[in-house]
Amino acid sequence: MASRVTGAVFRAFIVAALVVAPSMLVPGLSADAQQTVALVALFAGALTYVEYRAEAPGLIEFRDAPPFNRTRLALLVLTLFALSMIERGRELPSTLTDLVTAIGTLIGQAMDFPYSPVRLVTEALAETATAADVAAVRTAAGTAYLTTLLALFVFSFLMRRNWPRPGRAFNVWINLPTFDPTSVSDIVARLERDARINISLGFLLPFLMPALVHFTLGGLDPVVVTAPHTLIWMMAAWAFLPASLFMRGIAMMRVAQMIRDKRRANAALAAGGVQPA
Numbered sequence: 001m002a003s004r005v006t007g008a009v010f011r012a013f014i015v016a017a018l019v020v021a022p023s024m025l026v027p028g029l030s031a032d033a034q035q036t037v038a039l040v041a042l043f044a045g046a047l048t049y050v051e052y053r054a055e056a057p058g059l060i061e062f063r064d065a066p067p068f069n070r071t072r073l074a075l076l077v078l079t080l081f082a083l084s085m086i087e088r089g090r091e092l093p094s095t096l097t098d099l100v101t102a103i104g105t106l107i108g109q110a111m112d113f114p115y116s117p118v119r120l121v122t123e124a125l126a127e128t129a130t131a132a133d134v135a136a137v138r139t140a141a142g143t144a145y146l147t148t149l150l151a152l153f154v155f156s157f158l159m160r161r162n163w164p165r166p167g168r169a170f171n172v173w174i175n176l177p178t179f180d181p182t183s184v185s186d187i188v189a190r191l192e193r194d195a196r197i198n199i200s201l202g203f204l205l206p207f208l209m210p211a212l213v214h215f216t217l218g219g220l221d222p223v224v225v226t227a228p229h230t231l232i233w234m235m236a237a238w239a240f241l242p243a244s245l246f247m248r249g250i251a252m253m254r255v256a257q258m259i260r261d262k263r264r265a266n267a268a269l270a271a272g273g274v275q276p277a
Contacts, residue, residue: 172255
């Protein structure tokens with residue numbers, strides 16, 4: 001019980017600190033905006049505490065299957081930190097901010113080719129955008145997208161190596177609280193179907209979101225988009241949401257494979273005259 005409470009408090013603190021980190025690293029946030037950030041951080045921390053403190057599952061998936069959520073959190077931390085360093089360098093340049101900005105600029109230019117997600121993001125800006133606005137968005141988008149690709153590579157490696165951890169039972173109800181295994185006759189087929197949907201959305205969303213914005217709104221106002229904190233959170237959300245769906249799909253496919261392997265093992269034992277445990 002004590003370890004659960006301690007872990008919940010620690011996770012809540014980390015999440016709250018993550019929310020306020022960009023406002024602390026990048027100057028220029030108004031007093032009202034700072035209060036809003038503090039309220040959002042308090043709510044995010046409280047929600048995290050309640051989810052990890054409770055015995056029954058709630059909204060957070062794979063709560064008891066590390067390092068799924070740790071990898072997602074690390075991705076968000078790295079993305080927000082890199083984007084914050086780039087924006088901080090515009091007001092308070094330093095060696096670190098100059099280095100991150102230079103790397104981000106090279107990444108953005110390298111990934112800015114026809115029909116790429118980075119190109120689509122820059123084209124989602126309104127026609128009034130200047131070359132400096134396009135360059136700022138390109139650098140942020142390239143940095144966020146590359147961070148996402150690296151995190152997905154690491155996540156896939158971890159999935160193949162030791163997820164879930166050997167010898168540790170995997171509870172579908174605890175780790176997939178929003179998944180209803182009784183809605184279909186075959187849970188494996190349902191898991192695989194949902195996994196394919198999540199992977200498809202994770203792949204398509206970086207392309208679809210800028211295109212939808214361009215066709216529905218006629219382009220984003222560069223004055224609003226290039227505001228430091230708006231750009232940080234917008235690019236972080238644009239990169240993190242598809243990556244999170246991609247990770248969820250990979251994890252669900254892994255769970256389906258585990259259930260299939262368990263069924264085969266039980267069938268082999270039954271065929272050999274041994275009653276499975």
